[in-house]
Amino acid sequence: MTLVTSKMGRRAFIKNTSLAGGGLVLGFNLLNSCKPKTTEAVVAELEMPKEWYEINGYLKIGDNGVVTILSPNPEIGQNVRTSMPMILADELEIDWKNVVVEQAPLNTDLYSWQVAGGSRSIMNSWESLRMAGATARHMLKEAAAQAWQVPVGEISAVAGVLSHEASGNSAGYGEMASLASQMEVPEEVELKDRSEFSIIGTSRKNVDGKKIVTGQPLFGIDVQREGMLIAGLAHPPAFGMKLKSFDAAEAKNMPGIRDVFSIKLYDEGFKKSAFHHTAFNELVAVIGETTWEVMQAKKALKIEWEQASESVESMSILGREMTVKHPTGMENSDTHNAKLKELNTRKGRVARKDGNPEAAFAKAAKIIERNYSCPFLAHNTMEPMNFFANVTEDHAELLGPTQTPEWMEPAVAERLGLPLENVDIQMTRQGGGFGRRLYGHFMVEAAVISQKMKAPVKLVYSREDDMSQGMYRPSYYATYRAGLDEDNNLIAFHVKAGGVPESPLFANRFPAGAIDNYLAEDYTIDSNITTGAFRAPRSNFIAGAEQSFLDEVAEEMGKDPIDFRLELLQRAKENPVGDPETNDYDAARYAGVLDLVREKSNWGQNESGVYRGVSAYFCHNSYVAQVLDMVMDNGNPIVQKVTSAIDCGIVVNPDAATNMAEGGAVDGIGHAMYSALTFKDGAPEQTNFDRYRLIRHSEAPKEIEVHFVDNGIDPTGMGEPPFPPIMGALANALYKATGRRHYHQPFISDRPPLVG
Amino acid sequence: MAKFTLNINGKALEVDVDPSTPMLWVLRDHLKLVGTKYGCGIAQCGACTIHLGDTAVRSCMLTVSSVGNQEVTTIEGLSEHGDHPVQKAWLEVDVPQCGYCQAGQIMTASALLKQNPKPSETEIEMAMNGNICRCGTYTRIKKAVQLAAESGS
Numbered sequence: 001m002t003l004v005t006s007k008m009g010r011r012a013f014i015k016n017t018s019l020a021g022g023g024l025v026l027g028f029n030l031l032n033s034c035k036p037k038t039t040e041a042v043v044a045e046l047e048m049p050k051e052w053y054e055i056n057g058y059l060k061i062g063d064n065g066v067v068t069i070l071s072p073n074p075e076i077g078q079n080v081r082t083s084m085p086m087i088l089a090d091e092l093e094i095d096w097k098n099v100v101v102e103q104a105p106l107n108t109d110l111y112s113w114q115v116a117g118g119s120r121s122i123m124n125s126w127e128s129l130r131m132a133g134a135t136a137r138h139m140l141k142e143a144a145a146q147a148w149q150v151p152v153g154e155i156s157a158v159a160g161v162l163s164h165e166a167s168g169n170s171a172g173y174g175e176m177a178s179l180a181s182q183m184e185v186p187e188e189v190e191l192k193d194r195s196e197f198s199i200i201g202t203s204r205k206n207v208d209g210k211k212i213v214t215g216q217p218l219f220g221i222d223v224q225r226e227g228m229l230i231a232g233l234a235h236p237p238a239f240g241m242k243l244k245s246f247d248a249a250e251a252k253n254m255p256g257i258r259d260v261f262s263i264k265l266y267d268e269g270f271k272k273s274a275f276h277h278t279a280f281n282e283l284v285a286v287i288g289e290t291t292w293e294v295m296q297a298k299k300a301l302k303i304e305w306e307q308a309s310e311s312v313e314s315m316s317i318l319g320r321e322m323t324v325k326h327p328t329g330m331e332n333s334d335t336h337n338a339k340l341k342e343l344n345t346r347k348g349r350v351a352r353k354d355g356n357p358e359a360a361f362a363k364a365a366k367i368i369e370r371n372y373s374c375p376f377l378a379h380n381t382m383e384p385m386n387f388f389a390n391v392t393e394d395h396a397e398l399l400g401p402t403q404t405p406e407w408m409e410p411a412v413a414e415r416l417g418l419p420l421e422n423v424d425i426q427m428t429r430q431g432g433g434f435g436r437r438l439y440g441h442f443m444v445e446a447a448v449i450s451q452k453m454k455a456p457v458k459l460v461y462s463r464e465d466d467m468s469q470g471m472y473r474p475s476y477y478a479t480y481r482a483g484l485d486e487d488n489n490l491i492a493f494h495v496k497a498g499g500v501p502e503s504p505l506f507a508n509r510f511p512a513g514a515i516d517n518y519l520a521e522d523y524t525i526d527s528n529i530t531t532g533a534f535r536a537p538r539s540n541f542i543a544g545a546e547q548s549f550l551d552e553v554a555e556e557m558g559k560d561p562i563d564f565r566l567e568l569l570q571r572a573k574e575n576p577v578g579d580p581e582t583n584d585y586d587a588a589r590y591a592g593v594l595d596l597v598r599e600k601s602n603w604g605q606n607e608s609g610v611y612r613g614v615s616a617y618f619c620h621n622s623y624v625a626q627v628l629d630m631v632m633d634n635g636n637p638i639v640q641k642v643t644s645a646i647d648c649g650i651v652v653n654p655d656a657a658t659n660m661a662e663g664g665a666v667d668g669i670g671h672a673m674y675s676a677l678t679f680k681d682g683a684p685e686q687t688n689f690d691r692y693r694l695i696r697h698s699e700a701p702k703e704i705e706v707h708f709v710d711n712g713i714d715p716t717g718m719g720e721p722p723f724p725p726i727m728g729a730l731a732n733a734l735y736k737a738t739g740r741r742h743y744h745q746p747f748i749s750d751r752p753p754l755v756g
Numbered sequence: 757m758a759k760f761t762l763n764i765n766g767k768a769l770e771v772d773v774d775p776s777t778p779m780l781w782v783l784r785d786h787l788k789l790v791g792t793k794y795g796c797g798i799a800q801c802g803a804c805t806i807h808l809g810d811t812a813v814r815s816c817m818l819t820v821s822s823v824g825n826q827e828v829t830t831i832e833g834l835s836e837h838g839d840h841p842v843q844k845a846w847l848e849v850d851v852p853q854c855g856y857c858q859a860g861q862i863m864t865a866s867a868l869l870k871q872n873p874k875p876s877e878t879e880i881e882m883a884m885n886g887n888i889c890r891c892g893t894y895t896r897i898k899k900a901v902q903l904a905a906e907s908g909s
Contacts, residue, residue: 077854212855214838215791215831222790292781431856666892689800700894
């Protein structure tokens with residue numbers, strides 16, 4: 001056991017002691033009274049207790065020993081609704097089968113970082129979840145000590161049972177819950193040693209599994225309420241346009257239609273955060289009784305759009321100010337690509353320079369220079385954007401899929417003219433996130449419509465709305481150059497990367513710090529097409545580009561690609577170039593995943609007809625190396641196997657983390673190989689899955705193996721890191737399989753065509 | 757508007773809707789059977805898959821007027837207690853990530869196994885190719901279909 005001061009997240013552990021009384025049932029209303037409770041039991045088989053005793057803001061214990069744990073973070077498929085409660089349950093020392101999980105509503109008084117972003121859910125809450133469990137365990141022990149009149153130090157707590165060996169006393173948590181709920185919250189708590197974990201590090205199945213496979217209502221789009229109306233929104237057909245006027249006469253007369261009006265999301269002076277950003281501020285809302293009727297009426301709207309003028313917005317992002325320019329005009333992907341290529345020939349903004357790269361390149365015996373690019377991508381969560389809102393004169397109930405309830409609350413409160421405490425946001429399970437639901441404009445839209453209709457409303461985007469009104473992954477371009485001396489030593493390295501509207505460059509990531517003469521430059525192109533975070537932002541392109549370039553350099557140097565990377569990492573570890581603090585990776589952990597993937601993939605023992613590519617990357621505080629095995633079948637590349645090695649510290653739920661890593665590999669192969677969103681005259685040319693290609697069953701790897709580094713470090717990111725590097729492994733395997741390097745995503749359309 | 761008596765999950769259910777309304781929205785909005793999911797509305801993603809008799813169909817492009825008295829099965833009616841071999845296999849393999857597409861995947865898989873109880877790997881891939889999983893659980897889906905095939909009738 002380790003003694004730790006219970007300072008982190010302590011707000012949630014402190015109860016209102018003035019209420020303390022014999023056998024007090026707090027009914028879990030530590031959540032402030034205006035916050036509605038979610039009472040849905042996840043494990044239906046468990047017998048529910050007659051009374052619940054609230055121990056702290058994360059958990060309550062029933063008189064029969066059943067424990068309810070509130071999972072504070074948005075569940076977007078990363079499985080935090082299972083893994084976060086597991087962390088708490090382990091420290092509480094309770095049998096997992098006696099745990100019921102509920103989704104906590106947004107409560108900024110109790111919880112911090114109720115956000116699904118940056119792969120930080122587990123990492124940021126690791127300590128507070130453990131302390132919530134450990135303080136509760138301590139309070140149960142205190143209760144038993146008081147009841148049995150023995151020293152608390154002699155009480156043991158194992159799997160929900162308190163016992164005192166000397167006196168032979170023993171009681172379940174349920175029996176002591178009432179008394180425990182009145183105990184002082186300890187100033188210090190004992191946390192388990194890693195060797196004592198009994199739930200963390202063991203595979204536990206998805207707590208929502210049964211509901212998912214039986215089709216129970218779980219998602220925002222499934223919300224049904226008495227008197228609920230459905231809303232749909234019409235938006236400009238192209239970026240660079242805005243609403244001029246509309247005629248709703250025909251639509252209003254269609255069956256089931258209640259009203260049609262335009263809404264403005266934010267007033268001009270509203271100070272946005274980046275997560276309030278939206279593609280179109282003014283939209284036409286159609287409100288009706290059913291989704292199909294609303295969809296039909298939308299088609300009958302007669303709307304005039306006009307060109308929007310240039311604008312400049314200032315926004316804050318996590319405390320940092322940024323300025324976003326929206327030029328006027330309708331943009332084209334062809335023009336973007338031409339501009340990127342042109343800017344790439346000019347000098348960019350120097351983001352990092354080590355040594356004298358110009359001189360080193362000038363004296364290089366050989367220079368390798370390669371260009372890489374990728375298109376815009378739409379997030380395409382399978383569940384389109386939607387939200388339920390019930391706004392009355394003095395209260396707003398908002399329920400649905402959002403990755404950032406805590407960041408949207410101030411915006412929606414201000415827009416509705418309600419005090420923050422009268423706005424309640426609850427989260428449903430979410431049909432995918434991938435960054436799209438970080439931008440919660442649809443929550444505000446639903447709220448504004450409900451306020452105007454004075455009725456509960458569920459806003460539902462069609463797939464076309466979802467794909468054509470996105471916060472897309474930007475399109476990027478990068479040029480890499482490497483200088484080799486006469487002995488084939490790498491003496492200079494240059495990366496220049498730009499994008500629309502942001503650069504994908506990470507100037508201080510590997511191989512920065514491993515090469516004496518290093519230059520990193522970036523540039524950007526303003527656009528009125530809205531972009532945002534997409535699973536592993538920027539890394540999701542630059543990792544693949546960098547890792548295929550390193551593959552090409554290794555080949556030119558006559559080195560094994562893993563050996564080559566390990567040599568560079570060795571240099572970065574032993575004698576880093578520049579200030580070691582500036583290099584934002586740990587060379588030893590980086591090398592660790594390469595070593596592990598080399599061992600697990602039997603690298604070097606190549607089967608004939610199997611073409612292999614390797615890649616490794618660091619992002620979101622974790623390290624991932626992947627080997628991809630490809631075979632050719634009638635000229636078609638088939639991904640036979642992916643072997644992944646991951647260092648994300650302690651793995652809370654190994655099978656679930658494995659699932660994430662498998663998904664990351666499939667997702668990365670899919671997007672690098674098949675997906676693209678292109679623009680013509682400001683309009684996306686793909687607005688549904690007939691033209692927007694997502695990876696399908698037959699294109700997925702036949703087998704995926706996932707291995708974790710066992711190093712006992714506190715957990716780091718897991719949702720995003722397995723996604724970026726696989727694109728490099730794919731490109732490198734494609735080269736081996738086809739004899740041709742692939743530089744431009746999606747690889748399926750990189751000319752000459754790969755197939756067909 | 758027109759009245760239709762539909763045979764859904766073994767029950768006769770009446771709805772009064774426009775005849776062109778797709779079954780997807782009849783199920784979701786009128787009958788509150790929301791397990792059948794909206795994904796694309798153009799039969800490209802498979803999230804809305806139901807059974808018409810023993811055949812997996814996309815309910816988003818199936819008008820209510822074309823259904824007649826054919827037996828309709830939705831995810832809610834696939835088994836009484838959620839214990840269809842495919843559902844059990846899905847839980848055993850712990851397939852879902854976000855879970856949104858999985859009802860459609862399960863409906864396609866269960867129709868496949870009814871017609872072809874021992875499908876090959878390629879047959880599974882081909883049958884499941886119309887169902888998109890954005891989270892990328894494809895390898896687990898295949899494993900679960902194989903497990904269901906082994907443990908099924």
